[in-house]
Amino acid sequence: MTASGLPTRMLSSIPASPGLVASVQRLLSYIDDLPIGATGALHFGDQGVILLESRKICWAVARSMRIRLTDILRNQSTPPLPRERVEQIYRRCKESGTPIGEALVASGLATEAGLRAALFKHNGEAIVALAQSGMGPDRFVDHVKTGYDPKFSFTSCEVLAMLGSFDDMARAAAAQLELGGMLVQDSVGAAFARNSSASGALVIAVSAGCNFATADLIGVCNWVSSLFDIARTFDPEVFVARANWGGSVGLVTWRLKDVGYLGLCSSRAAAARLLSRLSERAGRPSGVLLRGERGDEPA
Secondary structure, three states, rough: OOOOOOHHOOOOOOOOEEEHHHHHHHHHHHHHHOOOOOOEEEEEEOOOEEEEEEEEEEEEOOOOOOOOHEEEEOOOOOOOOOOOHHHHHHHHHHHOOHHHHHHHHHOOOOOHHHHHHHHHHHHHHHHHHHHHHOOOOOOOEOOOOOOOOOOEEEOHHHHHHHHHHOOHHHHHHHHHHHHHHHOOEEEEEEEEEEOOOOOOOEEEEEEOOOOHHHHHHHHHHHHHHHHHHHHHHHHOOOOEEEEEEEEOOEEEEEEEEEEEEEEOOOOOHHHHHHHHHHHHOOOOOOOEEEEEEEHHHHH
């Protein structure tokens, strides 16, 4: 399983190449730069489209894609769902305008978790294809509302982490569990590693609710990575750091094996709870800290 709960066999059609991470980051930056609450369709000429609701990705499609959502859903089951039943529901949805995934859940042929995983896979495939096409968006068409269920939409951070997880899916899955086990109320977080396929930190997992601009998230991951490198040169006992980000977000970062973690806390109390939890696990006093400042304001 990957960090997003997707079986490894479902992701093999997304290629890994040195320039892919940078291309996807540029595409996601277009989404991050839209106004807060932007809802509508981001068009890429005749190459494809991404549907957004409040800057979250609801649906993406690219002309060059070879796999359909119905194929992904069918192959989630062993044995695969009968093609005839899926196609029958698809035809009814086309006539009524009902989303195919939601109809499959209602029919009992798919679960909500399975649908979310399939949509994540499908949207990831489309975004990678659009990024590789080399064509940026040429227009954004506002919609009043897309009508997609929020449970089945994704932040740009989640898509970035999905791509980063391909470098080592077992490591990414472990990082997702670490975030889930250590983060406290009023905090979100991310995990990152170093890899030659990315110019800096490679984001490999994010927690639910992590919705920072991808450039900001990568920037703070790079910053805390450098902060730890400098600190451990002088004091190898440093295992956790606390800093301020933008004056409004408390940042706690720690390392475990070859993965760096950060928790972005909306209050000092949340940062203190996270520090306490990390110190208790390590069996060290919470005073063994590195403190720093980062002045950038999160988007």
